[in-house]
Amino acid sequence: MAKDASHCKGGVGLERTVFVAAIAGLLHDIGKFASRAGETPPGGWEQAKQEAGYAHAALSWQVIQGIVPAGWVEELRAVLYHHHLAGATKENAVDPELAYRLALADWLSSGEREPEEEEGAKGIPYVLSPFSRLCGHHAERYYPALSLGDLTIDNAMPAQRTSQPARDEFGRLWQSFHRQAERRLTVMKSGEEEAFLEALYALLQEYTWCVPSAYAKHVSDVSLFDHSRMTAALAVCLTADGRDVQWCQEVMEGLKDKTGALPALERETAVLVGGDISGVQKFIYSITSSGAAKSLRGRSFYLQLLTEAVARYVLRELGLPVTNIIYLGGGNFFLLAPMCAQARLPAIQQEVSRRLLAAHEGGLHLALGWSPVRAGEFRVGEFHNAWEGLHKAIGRAKARPLAHLEDEALAQYLGQGMGVGGDPDKTCSICGAEFEKPAHRDTSGAEPLRLCSTCYGFEELGTDLARAKWLVSAHFAPQALPEHVENWRAVLQSFGMDFWAVEDLRQAVVKVKPAVMLLTPLKGGDVEKETSRIEGVTQVEVYRFFPQLVPWCEQPEKHICTFDELCEASTGGFKRWGVLRMDVDNLGRLFRKGFVRKNGQGKDVNHLTLSRVASLSFALRLFFEGLLPGFAGAGEHAALMQDRLYLQYAGGDDVFLVGSWDALPIFALEVQKGFCQFVCENPYVTISAGIALAPEKYPLYQAADDAGNAEDKAKGWRAEKNALHFLGFTMDWQEVAEAWRWARQFSTWCTAEPPKAPKALVQLLLNLYVGYAQEREQAVRRGRCAPAQVYFGPWMWRLAYYMARRRSDSHMPEEVKQELEELEKRLVQDPRQMEIIGLAARWAHYLARGERKG
Ligand SMILES: [Zn+2]
Structure with missing residues (x-):
């Protein structure tokens, strides 16, 4: 049975057994990648099969010997026998406990592989996009076999593929992986275990996100990366809880049992932990x-x-490694922890809250929730209950954010007065905090600014991020939070982390040792040339998503555009900056219900598994954190977006972007088009957005709020959402695209030299729209027209009359007249078009507006 909680020491670094379990989990199936690339096991497939039960296990073992530092290899021999447990004996130099834990972890993480699904298997050796079958959709699209660093918005889209293994593709990927592994992994030595795990994890993410974990007999919608990291997480849990051979054997018997009712399935096996930073x-x-x-x-x-x-x-x-992160981003994280963690979680939550409270004076809270998962619950048809249980636990923690803090801790911080305020020389121009002396004075703008050290820290970070050639994070033992928190760096350090965005690696100076330093080269960062080893600091190169989109101004010297400059950069005389917010519709429901499918007996079965949670969240990160900035250079209107968009935030499924007002809808349209392709044209996976416009000097929080309201309108418009709210109109994306075509048409006519149509045309269309909208609203109010119904009425006569008069204008070119005639016909046939033309006219009105003073 489970031993006591003594295995959960925590806070003292990784225990050796935990470290070994994590690597074994990460690499147990690496042979599948090698075999995709045409590698064969030593002695051939037959011999390998006899020895290891499954040939790929022998191949995994061979790969491990090539990429893991020699001193650690022998401890991983269990990988060779995880399918052939009879061979996992001390005589074969194997730790049988590790072999059994690994085998069970493999089974639990792939709860998705059950027989009834095999009918969907096509034997196509690529990773099936999780969206291709979500919510009952049917579009078999697969990811390309490319490393994450090589992806662009053009080559990353899931596509149809054949069962002909593209050996060259995987061969190239494999060779590149192997080269990188030699450079980044084999050089590690004793004492650098944690760094090794980080490097291995990042390398697998980069290369095996697109290698299927299983495809011959199973649906290949889980990547080798997602399957391996979840197997590692589970192997770590079983190890930390000290599960022995018998314990694992009994649970495996339970999982094999057709009745599914053996008591071993009731054993609590791991804890799902969820954190949510609110505020x-x-x-x-x-x-x-x-x-x-x-x-x-x-x-x-x-x-x-x-x-x-x-x-x-x-x-x-x-005491857990990086493998136990299921998802991290956007103020949220999900972890998988051993059962023994439950005893420590309340104290951890309290400590985190205390530090956050001291650092941010109640501005930010952590809600930490957790929920144990029974062995049987990892299976298809059951895991969704565990997932739901976790969300309920987080919800409860959120409802009482500070309940677990002692009164003294609270009183200490909440008791601190807010100061008297009023003296502009002693308050921060950005956040309003009071100080004796500003940390920084900024006299570059129209009005001089005084910044507190916190705000100045954020300003520097923002500037550094824009210029960075390297992202560097360091991880070390948590430090005490100083009495006076200078800036964000002190807060991170108190949680055991530091971070730099630098042009030159020498600018990243780790104060706390020993530390692991993770380096991510960006454009211009050359790994081979610049890394040098620092005493007491292990450096490893890791891939990291980094969504970046920065508008640059060249005059007077190169700098990041201010909001005022983005405002000034708007087309025509209408000067506004704006905020675009967008996110995926009903995301929680996609996770909870998206994997429900009918089984052979016509009964609904929820196919959500731990690996599928991992794969769906990875897919969303790939789009929003990996691909998203690429859309600013896409489509025929890319020039309109150049240096006019500033991505403030993209994480999880969430985007917050500031830009010149007219660049925002163009970007939103490109993103939506790309998203549609990325989710395999799945009609149930959609995105909505809101755009708010702001004049110069408009408060940011107000603009952020307005954009939030606009997004709410887009989402509240109709049950299926999938809409944009812009310039007071809410419509679906196709309609917005059509409005944009007309808006461009109208404004081109008006601004041509000589004009092909007078600006009065746009005004006329706008007036016609307003008349239509008022009439319609009245009709709805009087019950003569249902809100969703198209409305026919007197506005049509006005339309016909005024359009005829316009067309009698002798200066108007024939082509314009013809287009207008076409337009009129469409409006009469389909009054919903009136909304589109209304938006187009307002859009064109602003685009074509001349320069004006004040
Ligand atoms: Zn401030």
Whole structure:
């Protein structure tokens, strides 16, 4: 039976057995990647099959010997026997406990592989996009076999593929993986275990996200990366809880049993842990617009970092490796922890809250919830209950954010007065905090700014991010939070993390040792040339998603555009900046219900598994954090977006972007088009967005709020959502695209030299629309027209009359007249077009507006 909680030491680094279990999990199926690339096991497939039960296990073992430092290899021999447990004996130099834990972890993580699904298997050796079958959709589309670093918005889209194994494709991928493994992994030595795990994890993410974990007999919608990291997470849990051979054997018997009722399935096996940082919106946007452009990016990025730091703090306190992160991003994280973690979680939550309270004075809270999962619950048809259980636990924690803190801790911080305020020399121009002396004075703008050290820190971070050639994070033992928190760096350090965005690696100086330093080269960062080893710091290169879109101004010297400059950069005389917010519709439901499918007996079965949670969240990150910035250079109107968009935040499924008002809808349209392709044209997976416009000096929090309201309108418009709210109109994406075509047409006519149509045409269309809308609203109010119904009425006569008069204008070119005639016909046939033309006319009106003073 399970031993006591003594295995859960935590806070002292990784135990050796946990470290070995994590690597074994990560690499147990690496042979599948090798075999995709045409590698064969030593001695041939037949011999391998006899020895290891499954040939790929022998191949995995061979790969491990090539990429794991020699001193650690022998401890991993269990991988060779995880399918052939009879061979897992001390005589074969195998730790049988590890072999059994690994085997059970493999089974639990692939709860998705049950026989009835095999009918869907096509034997296609690529990873099936999880969206291709979500919510009953049927479109078999597969990811390309490319490393994450090689993806662009053009080659990353899932596509139809044949069962002919594209050996060359996987061969190239494999060779590149192997080269990188030699460079990044084999050089590690004793004492660098944690760094090794980080490097291995990142490398697998980069290369095996597109290698199927199973495809011959099973549906290949889980990548080798997602299957391996979840197997590792489970192997770690079984190890930390000290599960012995018998324990594992009994659970495996239970899983094999057709009745599915053996008592071993009732055993609690691991804990799902979820963290949610609340207060995020308020924290990011409650700043004045003066200098907001510079500090906003820093603020929102800091929240990403803080989420990461807190998640890693929890892991470290529980003695768990990076493999036990299921998902991390956007103020949320999900972890998998051993049962023994439950005893420590309340104290950890309290400690995190205490630190957050001291650092942010109640502005940010962590709600931490957890829920144990029984062995049987990892199976298809049951895992969704465990997932739901976790969300309920987080919800309860959220409802009482500070309930677990002692009164003294609360009183200490809440008792601190807010100060008297009023003296502008002693308050921060950005956040309003009071100080004796500003940390920084900014006299570059129209009005001089005084910044507190916190805001100045965010400003520097924002600027650094824009110029960075390297992202560097360091991980070490948590530090005490200083009496006076200088800036964000001190908060991260108190959770055991530091971060730099630098042009030169020498600028990243780790103060706390020993530390593991993770380096991510961006454009211009050359790994081979620049890494040098620092005493007491292990450096490893890792891939990291980094969504980045920065508008640059060249005059007077190169700098990031301010909101005022984005405003100034709008087309024509209508000067506005704006905020675009967008996210996926009904995301929670996609996870909870998206995998429900009918079984052979016509009964609904929920196919959600731990690996599918991992794969669906990875897919969303790939789109929003990996591909999203690419859409600013896409389509025929790419020039309109160049240096006019500033991505403040993209994480999870969430986007917050500031830009020149007219660039925002173009970007939104491109993103939506790309998303549609990315989700395999799945009609149930949609996205909605809101755009709010703001004049110069408009408060940021107000613009953020307005955009939030606009997004709510888009989502509240109709049950299926899938819409954009812009310029007071809400419509579906196709309609927006059509409105954009007309808006461009109208404004081109009006601004041509000589004009092909007078500006009065746009005004006329706008008036016709307003008349239509008023008439329609009255009709709805009087019950003569249902809200969703198209409305025919007197507006049609006015339309015909005025359009005829326009067309009698002798200066109007024939082509324009013809287009207008076509337009009139369409409007009369389908009054919904009136909405589209209304938006188009308003859009064109602003685009074509001349320069005017004031
Ligand atoms: Zn401030």
